[in-house]
Amino acid sequence: MLVVMQQGATEAQIQQVIDRLIGLGFNAHRSTGAIQTVIGAVGGQGGLDTALFHVMDGVQDAKRITSPYKLASRNFRPAGTIVNVGGVEFGGKRIVVMAGPCSVETVDQIERVADFVADAGARVIRGGAFKPRSSPYNFQGHGEPGLKMLRDAAKRRGLLVITEVMEISQIPMVCEYADILQVGARNMQNYNLLRELGKARKPVLLKRGLAATIEELLLSAEYVLSGGNYDVILCERGIRTFETYTRNTMDISAIPVVHKLSHLPMVGDPSHGVGLRDKVPAMARAAVAAGADGVLIEVHPDPDHAFSDGAQTLNPTQFQDLMGQLRLIAAAVGRSI
Ligand code: PEP
Ligand code: MN
Numbered sequence: 610m611l612v613v614m615q616q617g618a619t620e621a622q623i624q625q626v627i628d629r630l631i632g633l634g635f636n637a638h639r640s641t642g643a644i645q646t647v648i649g650a651v652g653g654q655g656g657l658d659t660a661l662f663h664v665m666d667g668v669q670d671a672k673r674i675t676s677p678y679k680l681a682s683r684n685f686r687p688a689g690t691i692v693n694v695g696g697v698e699f700g701g702k703r704i705v706v707m708a709g710p711c712s713v714e715t716v717d718q719i720e721r722v723a724d725f726v727a728d729a730g731a732r733v734i735r736g737g738a739f740k741p742r743s744s745p746y747n748f749q750g751h752g753e754p755g756l757k758m759l760r761d762a763a764k765r766r767g768l769l770v771i772t773e774v775m776e777i778s779q780i781p782m783v784c785e786y787a788d789i790l791q792v793g794a795r796n797m798q799n800y801n802l803l804r805e806l807g808k809a810r811k812p813v814l815l816k817r818g819l820a821a822t823i824e825e826l827l828l829s830a831e832y833v834l835s836g837g838n839y840d841v842i843l844c845e846r847g848i849r850t851f852e853t854y855t856r857n858t859m860d861i862s863a864i865p866v867v868h869k870l871s872h873l874p875m876v877g878d879p880s881h882g883v884g885l886r887d888k889v890p891a892m893a894r895a896a897v898a899a900g901a902d903g904v905l906i907e908v909h910p911d912p913d914h915a916f917s918d919g920a921q922t923l924n925p926t927q928f929q930d931l932m933g934q935l936r937l938i939a940a941a942v943g944r945s946i
Contacts, residue, residue, distance in 0.1 A: 610657045611684055613670040614646040622667030623648070629665070633657065636835070640686045645669070649685050651835055676870070678827040680834040681841075686872035692840045694788050694812050697732050697769055699842050700874035704939050704946050705903035707771055707876075708928060709735035711918035712748060713755035716762075721910045723762035725925040729932045730946060733769040733789070734762065735905060740917060741775055741795045748916040756786035771814060771905075777805045784811050794818050794846055794881070797829050807836015814905075816844045816878065819857070823866055830873060843867055843875045844905060845896070847882035856884020856921065859892045864899040876903035880921045886912065889923060890931045897938045904935070 612626050623646055627637040635653035639646060650657060662671035676682050683689075692699040699705055708726040713719050713736040723734055738755030740748065751758070756772065763770045771789040774780055775796060783790060789812045796802055797818035806813050813833050817826045830841050845864060847857025859882030867875045877896030879889045893904050909915045912922035923931065932946070939946050 610650045610659060610662075610671060610673055611679070612648040612650070612662050612668055613672075614648070615667050615669040616645055618646060618667035618669075622665070626662065626665060626668065629662070638680055638685075638835070638837075640839075642686060642688050644688075647685055647687075649680050651679050676827075677824065678831040678871075680839075681827045681830045681871050681873060683870060683872045688872070690839070690872045690874060692812050692842055692874055694733075694769055694840075699812075699876070700902050702944055704897060704901065704935070704944050705733060705876070706731040706906070706932065706935070706946060707733035707735050707903060708906045708908045709759075710737075710909045710915060711880075711907050711922065712737045712740055712750055712916045713759050713772075714751075714916050716758050718910060719758050719762040720765070722908060723766045723768060725910070725928065726908060727766035727768055729925075729929045730936075731768070731932075733771050734759065734766075735771045735791075735907075737773050737917075739773055739775045739779060739783075741773070741793050742917065753782060756783065760786040774802075774806075777802055780805055780809060784809060787811065789814050789842070792816060794821075797821055797826065800829075800832055803829055803832035804836055807833045807838045809838055811838075812840035812842060813838065814842045814844055814876070816846045817848065817860075817863065819847075819849045821848070823863055823870070826863075827867070827871055830871070841873050842903070843871070843873050844878055845875065845882065845901075846878035846905075847884070855888065857882055859883050859895075861892075861895050861899050864896060864901050868900055874902040875900075876905055877901040878905040880905070880907035880918065880923075884921045886921055886923060886927070889921060890927070890934065893931055894934055894938050897935050897944075898942060900942065906931070
């Protein structure tokens with residue numbers, strides 16, 4: 610259930626509603642927007658009688674949410690959420706470009722990447738130090754030394770860091786080095802991990818699973834939100850279909866669908882989305898045209914010798930060209946980069 614407070618409802622009235630919900634065995638999640646406060650009631654056993662709340666002072670409306678996800682639903686924050694990461698806003702007018710290699714490989718590699726992505730206008734550097742690889746014989750990432758290389762390179766160029774956390778035990782270490790914690794597609798339904806990330810005080814970028822519906826993606830986000838971490842960014846990164854000419858099928862439609870259903874920012878990852886370097890720019894342009902709040906792009910100084918995902922990785926020139934194109938598309942849809 611959502612309790613929508615009247616404009617100008619007092620703190621005391623808001624607190625009364627929260628206390629009532631808690632008294633009835635529910636968890637109360639408060640969202641204070643520019644105009645109104647909305648309180649989401651989750652957990653608890655059995656249904657709630659909305660009439661109990663309609664009659665309380667300061668309450669404008671109390672309604673049941675029919676979707677299975679409550680806090681991820683747009684009703685919870687009708688105006689949308691801006692996830693502010695050190696001044697970089699996901700969900701605002703400016704589109705956030707996150708770029709970097711699939712894997713952090715060497716100091717030289719990541720320092721070169723930091724230079725060319727920062728020069729081209731990206732504000733976040735990516736790079737995996739813990740890699741979920743399909744084969745156990747492939748490069749698994751450098752772990753903490755990789756995180757350190759990534760953080761040092763980012764610091765020198767004033768970039769934010771996004772990197773993947775694969776399991777609960779890694780959370781404290783990854784939090785030390787990262788600004789945004791990435792949950793990979795393979796872990797989208799690792800509910801224990803999601804619950805722990807609900808307690809983390811760092812933004813989480815949650816990738817759509819390889820075979821996950823949009824509803825499942827939103828329910829996974831709900832795990833993090835219901836733990837009290839409201840800084841969740843969703844990511845479309847392609848899903849498995851019967852198509853074999855591309856690595857995955859990038860579901861561009863997921864972007865406007867999520868924007869309608871949820872208040873959370875939604876970004877696109879065209880690199881994993883299509884899996885082939887020559888098609889990445891087209892999918893990145895499509896994501897921005899469809900309203901993505903950001904893009905996550907794999908780049909490398911020498912993609913053909915990358916430790917992982919080289920085939921879908923852009924070189925510096927291709928990335929720079931793409932940034933020029935994305936600026937034009939962003940302007941055409943009333944945004945900027
Ligand atoms: C990655 O970002 O390199 C990655 C492993 O992504 P995904 O989880 O989408 O496969
Ligand atoms: Mn990758």
